[in-house]
Amino acid sequence: MTEITKLQPACSQCNLQELCLPIGLSETELSLVDSLVDERRKIARGEAIFRSGDRFTAIYAVKLGFFKTEVLSEDGRHQVTSFYMPGEVLGMDGISAETHHCDAIALEDSEVCLIPFHELETISVKVPTMQRHLHRVMSREIVRDQGMMMMLGAMRAEERVIAFLLNLSQRYAARGYASTDFNLRMTREEIGSYLGLKLETVSRTFSHLQEEGVLQVEKKRIRLVDTVRLKKMLSQDRL
Amino acid sequence: MTEITKLQPACSQCNLQELCLPIGLSETELSLVDSLVDERRKIARGEAIFRSGDRFTAIYAVKLGFFKTEVLSEDGRHQVTSFYMPGEVLGMDGISAETHHCDAIALEDSEVCLIPFHELETISVKVPTMQRHLHRVMSREIVRDQGMMMMLGAMRAEERVIAFLLNLSQRYAARGYASTDFNLRMTREEIGSYLGLKLETVSRTFSHLQEEGVLQVEKKRIRLVDTVRLKKMLSQDRL
DNA sequence: ATGCCGAATTGATCAAGGTCAACAACAAGG
């Protein structure tokens, strides 16, 4: 199911460029990057880019589609740790031990650009802008995880759901997609796992927010009706 | 309160070397590192190395003492996101936006080595081993955070407390300290914040584990009596 | 069509952990 495509017009042509790459690369630097990212891979819905324990060789930029990452502990427990949309980079968990620590699974038919990591490190040496960019991307992941810990540790169910939706919305906005009207790519169960809640709680919270008139839910279709009030509900709630 | 010490015998002499630095550096490489890390800073208990919003200039290796990092959201909520002991590196949250996103506070009188980040990036270009090491350290932080999310999202109170204690124990062991008999540097409230629990719950759980006979608690003094059973309680609990 | 399966919704009940409160131990400072 995993088809490999070479000879794509690479990064220099890609409309996600400003998300994946540092701004202000020279022509020569861009062509270096083009030679680095020479492979694109299609991942069918439900398939994994990599699984926990797989040898780490590359990081992946989402070109198209949607992914979740999931960690599993010794005793069958598992938890969704992130969702990734186009322009986002995943797989950096593998660097530390040359082995991935989570599964990365496509939530719909997707495409990723494969960035061989050791080559990336090599290029980083020649192109300092690239190195700094890499560090920023990794650091951003750390900051995001901290926010996530904050959410899991300090927020109640309703707040978590709101924070989740607002975060999605903001990321869609950043990509130029509709930010108040979108389709969820994941199930209630996956949302619940991500938020540390049960799927029933997620469902109930959606219903409740709809009754409140701040949200419209119809299956996977979400419409944020009153983002201002949603934001208020986030910050006021647990005063 | 924050006293600065120059002219210390630097990394090449430090007994934490193998925790902070990549193994197998040549003499010349080591001397490069020595020139990089030229400042040590004493931080008194309760003082911050940096605070949220501070401009990011360096990362810090704990030389001695104990730290917590804490994120605070717009609405006065705050949460402990990590504890750091000697040989561990903190501050990498600041890289992404050149600004720190959390407070780093000493839990006891401590000392850190200051590693100017841009200089570190410069040296990384010349010493690939150093670059790879940096990437690993950052990635390790990402993996650790994922584990934390797992804990916050999927474990019950007792499991979280056990996981916390076993993790401390294992880190002490790695440093050659007593791993089954140690003093907690943080309050019950800080533990609770870290684990997404209230301090009363932490206290009750300690008491309960003591009744079970797997643990001895006397104020801050912890003695792990039966680590084997503790590990079992972790994995079996929520079967 | 029909039947089946996965996803979602909703209700009833229950338990884990939060909240509130009283109190003990201990350190710091007058």
Add this chain to the structure above:
DNA sequence: CCTTGTTGTTGACCTTGATCAATTCGGCAT
């Protein structure tokens, strides 16, 4: 010495979200 503040322990009670269960809806294969 007593006072005051911080930290920790324990109890009684309550709330949030989990659990269990019934039902619906839509897609897909036969």
